Amino acid sequence: MAVGINDSTEKLLSQITNISLQKISYNDKLLNKKVNSNFKIGKSFWRKFICAKGCTACCLNFSLDYIPKEFELYIDDDLKDEFKKRKVNVNGKEKIVYSVLENFRDKDKCIFLIDRRTDDKTVPGCEFYPNPPLSCLSAPQILFTSRSNNDTGYLLKKIFGRYWNFEEEVKCEFKEENDYDYSQELHILERFKWWIDYFEIDTMIDEYIHVINNLKERNINKTIELENLDDVRKQLKLY
Ligand code: SF4
Numbered sequence: 001m002a003v004g005i006n007d008s009t010e011k012l013l014s015q016i017t018n019i020s021l022q023k024i025s026y027n028d029k030l031l032n033k034k035v036n037s038n039f040k041i042g043k044s045f046w047r048k049f050i051c052a053k054g055c056t057a058c059c060l061n062f063s064l065d066y067i068p069k070e071f072e073l074y075i076d077d078d079l080k081d082e083f084k085k086r087k088v089n090v091n092g093k094e095k096i097v098y099s100v101l102e103n104f105r106d107k108d109k110c111i112f113l114i115d116r117r118t119d120d121k122t123v124p125g126c127e128f129y130p131n132p133p134l135s136c137l138s139a140p141q142i143l144f145t146s147r148s149n150n151d152t153g154y155l156l157k158k159i160f161g162r163y164w165n166f167e168e169e170v171k172c173e174f175k176e177e178n179d180y181d182y183s184q185e186l187h188i189l190e191r192f193k194w195w196i197d198y199f200e201i202d203t204m205i206d207e208y209i210h211v212i213n214n215l216k217e218r219n220i221n222k223t224i225e226l227e228n229l230d231d232v233r234k235q236l237k238l239y
């Protein structure tokens with residue numbers, strides 16, 4: 001099955017446009033014509049996401065990309081040769097990502113899908129577990145998207161847009177759970193921040209992390225607005 005965008009770096013940067021304070025071009029292609037002026041965390045974000053053990057439905061044949069910091073931290077020496085250095089151009093600046101572009105053999109499944117996951121030998125899983133590429137780790141629990149009619153960028157949790165087209169049944173679960181700590185989400189947002197800092201993009205990522213870290217009361221039925229940017233940025237000493 002073909003996925004929507006096979007270049008995961010393009011896909012991640014396209015997601016980042018939704019919380020960006022500037023336009024982003026990728027290899028001379030403009031990814032966003034407009035820049036959002038409002039930013040929110042949608043109700044769905046507050047649900048807990050559970051990836052079903054043994055499910056591999058979304059391990060498809062998109063590119064696997066790590067920025068240099070992730071590559072050094074997460075990829076064991078015996079797997080480094082699988083990756084090629086790839087030059088990409090973001091906002092006129094040349095950067096390196098480490099990529100597996102030919103991510104398929106005879107089937108459309110990812111080549112790093114192994115029969116026995118390191119933490120639980122009874123189930124198949126990712127050879128890079130627990131640190132797969134950001135594009136794999138983030139979907140579907142961190143989704144940046146936009147509603148163009150109100151120039152608003154949202155952080156949501158949302159099932160894959162084309163899940164009905166996957167060959168295997170998608171077993172993602174989203175649950176409402178009290179006292180959930182959001183450490184997994186914060187870890188993924190920190191990795192987004194690594195990407196954003198590496199590609200030198202001005203975004204709202206610090207504000208999102210700050211709000212999720214500091215919210216006194218997490219009401220799973222409430223959309224949070226990050227509209228007063230000046231106040232949040234002053235607290236963060238960004239000005
Ligand atoms: S790298 Fe891992 S998580 Fe990503 S598609 Fe391949 S097996 Fe799945």
Ligand code: SF4
Nearest residue numbers: 051052055058171172
């Ligand atoms: S489809 Fe959902 S449950 Fe299955 S591997 Fe992907 S994220 Fe996990």
